Amino acid sequence: MYAIKEVFTNFKKSGFMSLISIGTIIITIVILGNYYLANESIKYFLSKIENKIEIVVFLKDDVVLEKINNLVMELKTVSDVEDAKFVSKEDAYQEFIKDKEIFSIMQNFETNPLPNSIKIKLKSYTKKNIDNLINLLKTKEGIEDIQYGGKEIENLVNILNVIKIIAIAVGIIFVISSLFVVSNIINLTIYARRNDIYILKMVGATNTFIRIPFILEGLIHGFLGGLTGWFILYIIVKILLTEIKKQTGLDFSTFYLFNPEFFSFKFLFASISAGILLGFFGSLLSLGKLKEK
Amino acid sequence: MIKFNHVYKIYEKNIKALDDITFTIEKGEFVFLTGPTGAGKTTILKLLYKEEVPDMGTIIVGSQDITHLSSRKIPFYRRSIGFVFQDFKLLFDRTVYDNIALPLVIAGENNKYIKKRVNEYIEKAGLLGKENLTPWHLSGGEKQKVAIMRAFITNPDLILADEPTGNLDDESAWEIIKIFEEANKNGTTVVFATHNKELLEKMNKRIIKLLQGRIV
Numbered sequence: 325m326y327a328i329k330e331v332f333t334n335f336k337k338s339g340f341m342s343l344i345s346i347g348t349i350i351i352t353i354v355i356l357g358n359y360y361l362a363n364e365s366i367k368y369f370l371s372k373i374e375n376k377i378e379i380v381v382f383l384k385d386d387v388v389l390e391k392i393n394n395l396v397m398e399l400k401t402v403s404d405v406e407d408a409k410f411v412s413k414e415d416a417y418q419e420f421i422k423d424k425e426i427f428s429i430m431q432n433f434e435t436n437p438l439p440n441s442i443k444i445k446l447k448s449y450t451k452k453n454i455d456n457l458i459n460l461l462k463t464k465e466g467i468e469d470i471q472y473g474g475k476e477i478e479n480l481v482n483i484l485n486v487i488k489i490i491a492i493a494v495g496i497i498f499v500i501s502s503l504f505v506v507s508n509i510i511n512l513t514i515y516a517r518r519n520d521i522y523i524l525k526m527v528g529a530t531n532t533f534i535r536i537p538f539i540l541e542g543l544i545h546g547f548l549g550g551l552t553g554w555f556i557l558y559i560i561v562k563i564l565l566t567e568i569k570k571q572t573g574l575d576f577s578t579f580y581l582f583n584p585e586f587f588s589f590k591f592l593f594a595s596i597s598a599g600i601l602l603g604f605f606g607s608l609l610s611l612g613k614l615k616e617k
Numbered sequence: 618m619i620k621f622n623h624v625y626k627i628y629e630k631n632i633k634a635l636d637d638i639t640f641t642i643e644k645g646e647f648v649f650l651t652g653p654t655g656a657g658k659t660t661i662l663k664l665l666y667k668e669e670v671p672d673m674g675t676i677i678v679g680s681q682d683i684t685h686l687s688s689r690k691i692p693f694y695r696r697s698i699g700f701v702f703q704d705f706k707l708l709f710d711r712t713v714y715d716n717i718a719l720p721l722v723i724a725g726e727n728n729k730y731i732k733k734r735v736n737e738y739i740e741k742a743g744l745l746g747k748e749n750l751t752p753w754h755l756s757g758g759e760k761q762k763v764a765i766m767r768a769f770i771t772n773p774d775l776i777l778a779d780e781p782t783g784n785l786d787d788e789s790a791w792e793i794i795k796i797f798e799e800a801n802k803n804g805t806t807v808v809f810a811t812h813n814k815e816l817l818e819k820m821n822k823r824i825i826k827l828l829q830g831r832i833v
Binding site: 326 | 696700706707710719722723767
């Protein structure tokens with residue numbers, strides 16, 4: 325009860341300072357939240373894209389079926405390879421002529437112009453994995469050509485990785501600075517109340533008794549910062565989703581990150597927890613100095 | 618009750634605040650500490666309430682050697698003593714009631730007991746009707762009464778007072794002294810620092826006189 329009264333007194337005395345402290349936590353939560361959402365979305369879409377990437381090995385027409393099957397079996401044993409599948413020229417033809425335009429082009433040929441091929445899926449499309457596989461294939465006979473759409477993906481992954489590192493750095497900077505702002509503001513409060521703290525000590529208050537209101541203050545700042553931060557993110561995401569839907573017709577609101585179960589519950593909980601942790605550690609940082617006063 | 622045994626306190630730049638101080642105060646005594654400014658009165662009180670640590674010598678209060686009391690034990694030791702300062706040291710954003718109740722709240726007493734006891738002390742101090750005012754609205758004498766009630770509310774065995782009448786007019790000062798005298802009659806040991814000569818003469822109590830950190 326005493327502690328709660330103290331918190332209110334501090335808030336009344338230094339309301340503006342409290343607002344700065346809460347504001348910093350809000351900014352941190354918004355940045356961290358944005359980073360998390362962007363990162364999750366990128367990871368999700370990358371995995372979708374990766375599922376569609378295939379390395380296609382075109383075979384010379386004179387390679388017999390037995391040799392092809394041996395090659396497929398061998399490829400399947402390579403550790404980076406998720407799957408390897410033989411596609412006969414007939415199968416490829418059937419697949420191609422599903423498209424009307426290609427069908428009309430195909431009409432011009434007397435025989436099936438498509439080669440036999442092997443489609444290979446990798447477990448992950450890193451430069452190393454792709455290079456290893458291509459080097460292996462180059463040692464094999466009867467291969468006409470190797471094609472993969474992975475180069476662009478590889479570049480994209482590299483760019484995204486750089487962005488991720490920058491985002492992590494910005495996130496860390498903001499976590500540290502918000503810890504400092506919270507702790508400094510609580511320091512100022514302690515300084516402003518040093519006479520009262522002296523009196524409390526003189527009448528037998530323990531350090532814990534004196535600290536609890538300040539820690540509580542940090543926690544409340546954290547809670548309010550986390551809640552408001554989440555709300556701002558919520559608004560940003562809502563606006564973005566509506567805009568995207570308007571511009572492209574794509575509805576992302578069914579995506580698990582943005583459905584209410586995740587975004588309005590788990591994510592809200594995480595934002596508030598992160599805010600509270602910031603507030604808590606921010607106030608702990610400043611309380612080391614309490615002892616000396 | 619209190620034993621100072623060859624106590625030295627030296628501040629920076631070799632200023633000897635206390636120079637070989639030895640004295641005993643019996644339980645239930647009323648003792649004045651006197652001497653000019655800088656003689657060491659406040660230092661003795663600070664050592665007694667553990668704001669300072671002696672550089673040499675031992676200090677015993679009650680049955681406890683407080684010379685090297687651990688910082689964990691200090692708050693609990695302070696709860697057994699009452700303090701009254703010249704500048705009152707009240708919480709100015711709290712009411713009279715809250716200020717007097719503070720030591721009981723800190724000691725974790727239950728609300729019912731606190732309410733009963735604080736109301737009793739407010740009445741004793743003649744502050745009825747002012748319990749919900751903050752100290753801003755009180756006269757100097759009233760402020761000091763609040764501070765004294767706060768010091769007495771836990772029924773301490775020992776009261777330390779540092780020039781408690783220093784900021785008050787004569788009439789208020791005598792009112793304050795009477796409160797101390799009455800507490801002393803009920804068995805409380807009082808150590809009262811003052812340089813008010815008139816007070817010393819009228820009260821006719823034991824006097825420990827200090828000059829430049831020594832007892833004279």
